[in-house]
Amino acid sequence: MSIARTNRFNTLAAHGALILYTLIALFPVFVIVINSFKNRRAIFREPLAMPNSETFSLIGYETVLKQGDFFLYFQNSMIVTVGSLFFILLFGAMAAFALAEYRFKGNTLMGLYLALGIMIPIRIGTVAILEMMVQTGLVNTLWALILVYTAQGLPLAVFILSEFMRQVSDDLKNAGRIDGLSEYRIFFQLVLPLVRPAMATVAVFNMIPIWNDLWFPLILAPAEEVKTLTLGSQVFIGQFVTDWNAVLSALSLAILPVMALYVIFSRQLIRGITSGAVK
């Protein structure tokens, strides 16, 4: 913020708008978290009240921790999310580098083909994917999920990253070539660090949908030992009775790891989003 702002009113208005937006965005999360600490009756009678000595209860958390293998679900979700992100970033960046850096026949066509997946949802192919997973014996393994999410995330990753990689100075790469660096070292040591903000952006945009996904875990990995957190929480939602204490507690807990990952990426993310605007 190097521009001196002389107009106090504008500053206030801008902050007011941002604070209002923050409140609106955080309100549902806030309601979930406070209700997760209340007993069942209090949740329904006064959903917006803070827990007090009368209504405070940890019953939801107790149920969650007792029921099923909550830590295992947690771990599964973490493995799937981090694993998928790793492969999306690795393969996405490599493909993007090839598209941005090398002139070869069909370069543009290949770029379009890889970007096609942005417009076609991968769920359309669910039946075929399931058949493939059955045949390769990957059903009910975490690999099934990691592979599908990697495929799902790659198009956007390639699209965004190749755009950023085109902006990396040719001179820098050429200097590396003259100094005898291999193409791999040019990619990993010179180019990747310079597109780190873009990588963080891609990571955050992919992370949330993967963490929250219910569809593929339900279809490809419903077994107890490979259940993800989102799928695991579904046991509390029945057709006739729902254990709201447990659902709210599970949801509150599920926020934590995503938040941790987000904090890791956020510094880079902010730079990524604003990098075009403020140079």
Add this chain to the structure above:
Amino acid sequence: MTALTLTNVCKSFGAVEVLRDINLTVEDGEFVVFVGPSGCGKSTLLRVIAGLEDATSGTVNIGGDVVNAVPPAKRGIAMVFQSYALYPHLSVRDNMALGLRQERQSKSVIDARVDKAVQMLDLGAYIDRRPSDLSGGQRQRVAIGRAIVREPKLFLFDEPLSNLDAALRMNTRIEIAELHRTLSASMIYVTHDQTEAMTLADKIVVLRDGRVEQVGSPMELYNNPANRFVAGFLGSPAMNFLERAPLDIPPGGALGIRPEHLRPTKGGRISGNVTHVERLGGDTNLLVATDHDETLTVRLFGQDPTRVGAQIELDFDDTSAFRFDQDNCRVA
């Protein structure tokens, strides 16, 4: 021995021909400058020599070996870029040492060569800094240092000074000239700047549209340009071309007179009106609109009291004028 020989080098990107049939030699220890208008292929030619682009046809011979199939790192060249292109994650010392480490030189050799370059370029105070903590001039010196430590047979410079301010440019220019004297290495230098080209070069290569227009020492090109393009390109202010004046002009061609060869003379062969005066202290430049609607630049040494709007009569020595025919080739 020749440091570089290019034979019939052509380069095209798809259907676009960027370099056409380039033939050129650079002798050992020679300082060669490439000049030409923007987009004429100077950088491309440099990249072909460096091996960063493959020539579409023709051979590149460096120090006696045909290197068409040799990767850049093994060609015995070093390159300095306009944008410095320092490795942002490495200190000044490591930036310089990286190339030698890749060649698997021993630590003592690396240290010795880096120290020598650091001393030569006066970089001692910055040796452990990152490039982002250096000024533009310092960065460019590090980039030059990175080239020196490799002890190449041939240095390639692509507009190394164009990002620096005027004072720094002059200092660095002199430094490069000194470097050339001490290292007595062969250098190829691309520039837009007249002064750099004229002062640094043993030999200037004028390029246009991917072709070599003329090769020669700076004074040869200045005094004896082969065609109208070279005549107009070298020299500042640029040469005047008269096409309509009732003088001895080849049919369809032009008469070229350098601004310093025109002088105000009573009863001179060219008359006109002064439309603008530039007073530079040391010289005065007059812009003159002639009676035949052509614009001339006149360079007068020292300070001159002529005002805008004055009537002026000019003359020149026939021996200092150049004649160009309708194909823009020099006739006399």
